[in-house]
Amino acid sequence: MNDDHAARDGDQPIDSQRRKFFNRAAVVGVGGVAASLAACQKQESAAPAKAFEPTASEAKVAVVPAAAGARYDVPPGQLDDYYIFSSGGHSGEVRVYGLPSGRTIKRIPVFNIDPMVGWGITNESKKILGTKPDGTLRFWTGDTHHVHGSYTDGTYNGKYLWVNDKLHGRIARIRMDTMECDRITKLPNVQGFHGIFPDKRDPVDAAINSTTRVFCGQEFHIPLPDDGHNLEDAKKYGCLFSCVDAESMEVRWQCRVDGNMDLVATSYDGKLAGANQYNTEGGMIFQDMMSAERDSAVFFHIERIEAAVKAGKFGTIGTSKVPVVDGTKAANADPKTALTCYVPVPKNPHGINTSPDANYYVCSGKLSPTATVIAHDLLLKWFAGDLKEPRDAVVAEPEIGLGPLHTAFDGRGNAYTTLFLDSQIVKWNIDKAIAQFKGDKSAQVVVDRIDVHYQPGHGYTSMGETKEADGRFFNSGNKFSKDRFLPVGPLHVETEQLIDISGDKMKLIHDHTAYPEPHDAIIVRRDLVKTRQIYNMDDFPNAVKDMKDVRVERKGNKATIYLASVAPTFNLPEFKVKRGDEVTIVLTNHDKVEDLTHGFGIPEYNINFIVNPQETKSVTFKADQPGVFWCYCTHFCHALHLEMRSRLIVEA
């Protein structure tokens, strides 16, 4: 297999030492389609680690001369050209980077607790996150994988971002004007919610050329409902594909499928959504999950599903009232009425991405060294009954390298696929791949390769998931950084590597760091993002708008403190409550200057939050400790910041 692969690599010279190493390691680590499963597993347990062990000298291979790097610098006082909106993996947050600098310009707390802003601490954020009957948070962990933006006319409209929580089956929405999470919805009867993608126009109403739905794939098959019955009966296990309303954030419908769904992609015409599937075997253990030679990409006919829901052809699961339609293979044998289409692809695929010309879906092999190109028009043909087999929608399946995961596009007909095992990005031409698939043996599919460091997961191009793909940058989200940065103990930061793809050859520009785990991201041109830099006080129903409203109000054992901040003072120098009171503090920041944020920390009461200019937030707690507690500004605001305090006095 090494030799086979080396032959494929003939299209360009690469560092042979390093290449040989990775190829060997890859075989030891996982093997391709050619290796038998049994052999593969034996080898894995013998030396599972080798795939991740480049030597020190190999780490230096792809260095760009420092001088060449200068043109990608963002000098002091200059702004970046793009935003990167990046999921934060199991940190539970979303991050915003500037590109090309790689600087983190925001963390957006979503499924985590963030004591800096008070996320998970203020009443407003707790309401979004969801609480238990006792008022404490239900969850403060989450696993964000994919972040995607809302579309108009096939490009970002700058309104919303959505991100999944794989751990607790939740979808969160972020307002792009304030870059804060405003809604979280828990999907019913879903475990392992992994892939997520907004639609790009309405499949029913041609006049609506914007995102109105977000699709959510379920990865882990579970008993439906998962209520403690049918624990071991694989036949009772299933997965749901969910459709969430972009505005109301309510679940509109779900579609039950065979197999585990991984990533999600949508078409530009709004008609189809697709998900790559591994474990179509429905296996419970590792070995069973990779026993079949082929898995699927499943495509959903949105208009038909919504018609079925409208016609009442659905059931419900457990206590959920969400309509669930049947998208299993058995129930959708007739293409002309089918809600779903299962296209066979090589085993355990990973990733599905729509090309910016709207014509293709590319599904990567993961355990196969191939990418599968599926034509959108042929899928529609199948749904019309005019194509014999779903597999006939496959128009190319080039061999591109080991461990292909995700594919991005430059808008010039080239695809860029991350190769996890090869630790490379491979650039290949879609038209050439189609020609080769048709029999053109001279077609040079692979255009270029570049080493990344190490083991790339997602890769994404500037504007690459829109019709405005501009082919300037590719960013590689690498899962191992090893020797790329100063050592910081056993837990490594991850690497993100910026690659210039504007020319024929890819060029490595920068290594940036990302706190684990920089899972997936989108790269958005800066002119598409219009933020509000100061809040409107009227947007907060509980705002303390007038200085004369600053006061302490008491009803029974409930005390509400209405406070205002104007640097460097809180407008009540002290406020008294009684031990045992339920205390609510409402704080409005009256400062109007951009960036003049105040913090409010209460010692011993585990409370800290910030109020940005013209913003109002509140916290509620039980005053169970008597004494004097200096509430102080925790967000540096003024030369007299240290003096900006108020006294909470809890009388015994």
Next chain:
Amino acid sequence: MNDDHAARDGDQPIDSQRRKFFNRAAVVGVGGVAASLAACQKQESAAPAKAFEPTASEAKVAVVPAAAGARYDVPPGQLDDYYIFSSGGHSGEVRVYGLPSGRTIKRIPVFNIDPMVGWGITNESKKILGTKPDGTLRFWTGDTHHVHGSYTDGTYNGKYLWVNDKLHGRIARIRMDTMECDRITKLPNVQGFHGIFPDKRDPVDAAINSTTRVFCGQEFHIPLPDDGHNLEDAKKYGCLFSCVDAESMEVRWQCRVDGNMDLVATSYDGKLAGANQYNTEGGMIFQDMMSAERDSAVFFHIERIEAAVKAGKFGTIGTSKVPVVDGTKAANADPKTALTCYVPVPKNPHGINTSPDANYYVCSGKLSPTATVIAHDLLLKWFAGDLKEPRDAVVAEPEIGLGPLHTAFDGRGNAYTTLFLDSQIVKWNIDKAIAQFKGDKSAQVVVDRIDVHYQPGHGYTSMGETKEADGRFFNSGNKFSKDRFLPVGPLHVETEQLIDISGDKMKLIHDHTAYPEPHDAIIVRRDLVKTRQIYNMDDFPNAVKDMKDVRVERKGNKATIYLASVAPTFNLPEFKVKRGDEVTIVLTNHDKVEDLTHGFGIPEYNINFIVNPQETKSVTFKADQPGVFWCYCTHFCHALHLEMRSRLIVEA
């Protein structure tokens, strides 16, 4: 005052437009010693914000040409020269950056909950953080301000870092080999624990030339004890200076003082520790806190304090057993026996820093445009009874600019002070300042000024808090970033600006970003940091060392699951418990390859944590929901990462 200040600036040309703006703004905002307090306050409420409003054109002033920046780049595959260990303000975490790249190479969770690593979720981390009787965390907010490292021979020994929590009066220790927090101690009877500094050698045992104590200043004066009595009696309020044992992390003693303490500094000979003090007035409200024309820097004679403790000359406060000595002014009138020395300095000072030649403390004026230089040998002279007044230890008090906060050093006799209101760093010469103070009117104290963007708080130089100060870099931690980065909504990221100080003129190199709040930091040469990159399995008493130990153990309704991870499997494909069980999962990562970390997430149970190579962690939860829960690896590890799962089956 504008004119006075402009005259002082004659030593170098600066952008006159911008300068004029900031001076005007500064006067409007806070005023200097010359402005009357009443006038100052009136002006503040009229236009409190102006101090923070540079115009767009002003933001571009100090740009270094892109080409010049190239030499500070860290090209792909190259390592940084220095570590920056930075406190994370009210995010509760500590951060590690590489210098000069400015890349964040680690977040160290300390006082916060970090769902990525499982900090605040695993049993081990909960034990360090502290829990309530019901097993839930006591606090998950914190406000870290200052991080400092352990010393040997006057430089960093790479063993520990310490960081304060201002919000809940806690001190945390971080092991530098693993860069993880290993101990947290709550200081008794302390509120607003702000300044922190380790000693540099033993004041008693000359043979001990390493850090053995860490000193902690208290900023907020409270009733002692703060138990709901004496709520309004200012005379019963006080502040404690605490000494924590570097190894045991126990509080050795406390010393009660007059006034609020802010920052802390220590001498290189181990004899003295000092803290700058504002609000020596003991005021409860803003206006009272700045009424006196002078506050103090208070110095502690460590040997005498420890002798007093040994001699039983101490009391205790409330339920705490920690010995408290009396360091108030009234009790320490005789220098020869005094435990403390109060040196008068201009009103509301901020910051105290020890020069690397071990000779001076520099205390900044904040509301005065001066820095006060206090000679260490003269303080010792005062304690010996050979100096008349504490103020006689002041050897210089140059006017350096508006809003001076913190001072760093280059080891060549120059000091670099952040000017909050001027938004500048001023470089000044200590010897020249002393000469000027002695009457040399020709002494050119100020050597250089550079604009920063905007409102700098702490600034620090490479190795500047050690005897090995090397004068290469100064990093400015700025509190306002405004227009320096792409807009991200009302909450701004902060700027850290890297300045080359190796030449005569300071040179601005990079703008980096820092999630609020990048409070203070130290810059450590990389050769001084020796990390462990893989754990030793033997260090974990609960390690599941042998694959045959993987099992489910049950005692009554307590189920303990012993698990091992080897990519891409957890070595139990499933484990069953009963609804209502208290379940403990112990997971040992058997992978030995650097960077091969696994995660363990349990859907619906709010659990996620990671295990680094050879590490063991555990979690405990009540299995209150029946069903199938796919525990999965949340930290990308292998091509078959998605397949790396185990089933928790909770029987109804």
